[in-house]
Amino acid sequence: MWQRLSFYDVRVIGHYLGVLVLVTAVTLVAPLITAVLFSEWHAASRYLFTIGIFLVAGSALRFLRVQPGRLSRQQAFAVTGLAWLVLSFFAAIPLAMSGHYANYLDALFEAVSGFTTTGASVVRDLDHLAYADNMWRFMMHLTGGLGLVVVGLSFGLFGKGGASLFTSEGRSEHVVPNVVQTTQFIARITAVFIAISTIVVMTICLVIGITPARAFLQSLWVSISAFMTAGFVPMSQNIMYYHSIAIEIALVVVMLLGCINFTLHAEILHGRVRSFFEDMEIRSAMLWLVIIVAVFAASLSGSRLFSDLPAIVRRGLFMIFAAFTTTGFQNITTSQLTDSFSSGAFLILAILMAVGACSGSTTGGVKIQRFGILVKSIVATLKEALAPDSARVITTYQHIGRHPVTPALVREATTVLILYGVTYIIGTLAGIASGYEASQAIFESVAMASNGGITSGIVVPGMSWPLELFYLFEMWAGRLEFVTLLALVIQIVVSATPSDLVGRIHARREQRDRARR
Numbered sequence: 369m370w371q372r373l374s375f376y377d378v379r380v381i382g383h384y385l386g387v388l389v390l391v392t393a394v395t396l397v398a399p400l401i402t403a404v405l406f407s408e409w410h411a412a413s414r415y416l417f418t419i420g421i422f423l424v425a426g427s428a429l430r431f432l433r434v435q436p437g438r439l440s441r442q443q444a445f446a447v448t449g450l451a452w453l454v455l456s457f458f459a460a461i462p463l464a465m466s467g468h469y470a471n472y473l474d475a476l477f478e479a480v481s482g483f484t485t486t487g488a489s490v491v492r493d494l495d496h497l498a499y500a501d502n503m504w505r506f507m508m509h510l511t512g513g514l515g516l517v518v519v520g521l522s523f524g525l526f527g528k529g530g531a532s533l534f535t536s537e538g539r540s541e542h543v544v545p546n547v548v549q550t551t552q553f554i555a556r557i558t559a560v561f562i563a564i565s566t567i568v569v570m571t572i573c574l575v576i577g578i579t580p581a582r583a584f585l586q587s588l589w590v591s592i593s594a595f596m597t598a599g600f601v602p603m604s605q606n607i608m609y610y611h612s613i614a615i616e617i618a619l620v621v622v623m624l625l626g627c628i629n630f631t632l633h634a635e636i637l638h639g640r641v642r643s644f645f646e647d648m649e650i651r652s653a654m655l656w657l658v659i660i661v662a663v664f665a666a667s668l669s670g671s672r673l674f675s676d677l678p679a680i681v682r683r684g685l686f687m688i689f690a691a692f693t694t695t696g697f698q699n700i701t702t703s704q705l706t707d708s709f710s711s712g713a714f715l716i717l718a719i720l721m722a723v724g725a726c727s728g729s730t731t732g733g734v735k736i737q738r739f740g741i742l743v744k745s746i747v748a749t750l751k752e753a754l755a756p757d758s759a760r761v762i763t764t765y766q767h768i769g770r771h772p773v774t775p776a777l778v779r780e781a782t783t784v785l786i787l788y789g790v791t792y793i794i795g796t797l798a799g800i801a802s803g804y805e806a807s808q809a810i811f812e813s814v815a816m817a818s819n820g821g822i823t824s825g826i827v828v829p830g831m832s833w834p835l836e837l838f839y840l841f842e843m844w845a846g847r848l849e850f851v852t853l854l855a856l857v858i859q860i861v862v863s864a865t866p867s868d869l870v871g872r873i874h875a876r877r878e879q880r881d882r883a884r885r
Contacts, residue, residue, distance in 0.1 A: 377443055384447040385454055386429025392455050393422035395507045399462070402585075403500035411500035414462040422458055449852050452512075452844055456480045459508060466501050468492050470830040473837075480840050482508030484847035485730060487599015487696030487821030488839075490829045494604040499585060505600050506589045512847070513596030513626075513730045514558060554630050558595060565591035565622045572614045590615075594622035597730045599696020599821035606698045613682060616699055620689045627693040627725035631768055648765040649726050649737045656723070656736065657692065660716060664688055667712035684713075687822075691720035694732040696821025706824050711807065714824075718811045721820030722792060732819030732846055734788050738781035740765065745778045787850040791817045795842050799826060802835045816842040 396419045403412035456479040464475035474490045481488050482505055491497060566587045573583035586602050593600050603609040607616060632650070635643045644650060668684050683700050690697040698705070705714070724733020748763035755761055763773040792813050799809025804826055812826040816839040827839065845853050 377440075377446075380443050381446045381450070382429045383431075384443075385451060386426045386431075388447075388451045388455065389422055389426030389429060389458065392459070392511065393419055393426060395511055396422060396504070398507050399500040399504040402503040403498070406499045406581075408498045408500050411462075411466070411498040414465050415500060415504070418458070418462045421461065425458065445852050449848060452480070452483055452847065456483055459483070459504075462504060463501060466498065468494075468497055468501065473833060474829055477836055477840055478505070479508060480843050481821070482506075482598075482600065483512035484819050484843045485509055485513045485596050485598035485694075485732070485821075486816065486819040486843045486847075487593065488815065488823050488827045488843075489600060490827060490831065490836075492829045494602070497602075502585070502589060502602050506592045509596045509598040509600055510558075510592050513592075513598055514554060553634065557630060557633050561595050561622065561625055562588070562591045565594065565618065568618050569615055572612055572618070573610070576610065576612055590619060591622060594619045594695060594697070595626040595730070597623060597626045597693045597695045597725075597732070601697065607686075608699050608701070616682070616686050619697065620686060623689055623693040623695050623697075626695075627729050627731045629726045629728035631728055632726075635768065643768060646766050648740050648767055652736050652740045653725060657688070660692075660720060661685070661688060664713055664716050667710045667716065687717060688720065691717040691820060691822060692723075693725050694721055694818055694820040696815075696823070698822060702823060702825045705822075706808065714807065714811065717822065718814045721818045721822065722788070722814045724818060724820075734785055734818075737767070738784060741773055741777050741781045742785070744773045745781075748773060784849060784851070787854075788817060788846070791842060791845060791850075795838065798835055798838045802826075802832050812839070813842065817846040819843060819846050 396415055400412060400415040400419065403409070403415060456476060459482070460472065460475040460479040463469055463478055464472045468491050469475040469478065470490070470492065477488075477490050480486075487509075566584070569591060570583050570587035573587055574580065578586070589600070589602050590607075592598070601607065601609075607619065610616075629647075629649065632644050632647060635641075664684060686697070686699045687705075689695075700708075705717075709717075722733055723739065724735050725731040727735040727737040744763050744765055748761055751761045751763075764770045765773060792810070795813025795817060796806070796809045799812055800806055802809075804812075808824045808826060811822075811824040814820065815822050815824075816827075826835070
């Protein structure tokens with residue numbers, strides 16, 4: 369039953385939003401320190417100013433309710449849904465003041481893209497962006513990739529409301545029974561992989577002649593972006609800037625590690641490697657990639673630019689893994705993507721982003737597990753149709769043990785798949801209405817809603833503001849996987865609806881329920 373948000377609910381939601389704002393204020397220390405170390409005093413003043421805004425806003429919201437209790441599901445959905453927008457509005461302030469964005473809307477788009485780990489950028493003159501601003505872009509990736517709630521929970525900041533918030537952010541699996549310990553494990557795994565990747569990539573950067581300070585910063589940044597399956601890069605030439613196949617291989621490994629469910633990371637660490645390879649999602653992903661690579665290679669072989677085997681292996685495979693993990697990295701130019709790629713290869717990248725990789729990871733898209741459950745459901749339906757009337761058909765799938773394919777699981781997978789599909793279509797129509805070709809509009813819409821981030825050239829500085837707003841919505845909706853977003857929208861609509869109308873709606877629903885009984 370839908371309920372109107374009371375004043376008490378608003379105070380509780382505001383309190384938890386305040387906690388998230390204060391947590392994010394801590395991450396602003398990283399760009400501030402970077403600005404001081406590199407004598408970027410103008411940037412330092414901007415981040416001091418922004419930290420002040422975060423602290424004032426967070427403290428004001430925090431004291432709306434001094435002693436928070438356990439969050440209801442309704443309140444948790446509202447906190448999580450609003451947090452991504454509220455934090456993005458504040459996070460865009462130092463970017464808008466940097467002079468590298470056409471307007472505040474572009475800066476807001478960059479912030480939403482950063483927190484949602486989409487990686488599509490509208491920055492101008494990226495090569496000369498201050499180190500501090502670049503650090504902030506990647507800190508947004510790190511915070512958003514882990515999950516705003518996960519970051520707060522890892523410090524034990526939400527008390528009794530932690531479990532509800534953890535679930536509302538699209539994470540339903542616990543590595544260990546305790547939610548706080550689960551989030552701390554996720555943070556530790558992330559820190560270890562990013563640290564190792566930074567060391568490896570930095571070593572390669574030093575070998576190819578990049579100065580130590582820049583080598584460290586850029587290695588850290590691309591490592592964060594790779595493991596968070598995000599997509600921001602520190603240079604306008606994207607990964608092509610390094611002209612290094614060794615860096616590309618290292619980043620592919622890190623992207624693949626980032627697209628694996630964190631519970632499966634735990635299985636490997638505990639020595640249960642067999643459980644990893646028996647997992648339905650891992651097996652499905654392997655089969656999916658084998659099929660896609662074969663089709664992609666056949667399609668790309670007809671292209672003049674990528675007709676030779678080394679070019680297909682290096683550029684083609686990198687782009688496949690970047691799209692599969694919904695990481696926005698590119699080792700080709702946007703013009704090569706749209707002009708030199710065959711239409712089939714172009715479409716395959718869009719399909720890869722639309723599907724995504726593993727659930728419970730940092731990737732976007734529909735997720736392979738949902739497709740696996742739907743396939744299992746179809747098989748079960750066929751078995752039931754062919755089996756004798758007395759037979760009982762039970763279908764299971766493997767994921768940290770055997771689990772039944774229940775109607776609730778199938779319903780959830782179907783709902784999310786339909787919502788993603790509808791959003792992809794509406795985004796495509798918005799792109800076509802803005803004057804772009806259908807194939808390009810499809811690709812861009814999928815990249816935004818799946819948080820894939822590989823762009824076909826529509827997302828540029830100063831783009832059409834109606835289309836930019838819709839892409840901003842797609843990134844937000846895709847990161848929340850729609851359920852939290854729809855719950856938030858329904859709550860707002862119901863709360864804004866006159867009480868007598870809400871009462872009549874409830875009465876009609878009760879009458880229908882009694883009639884069905």
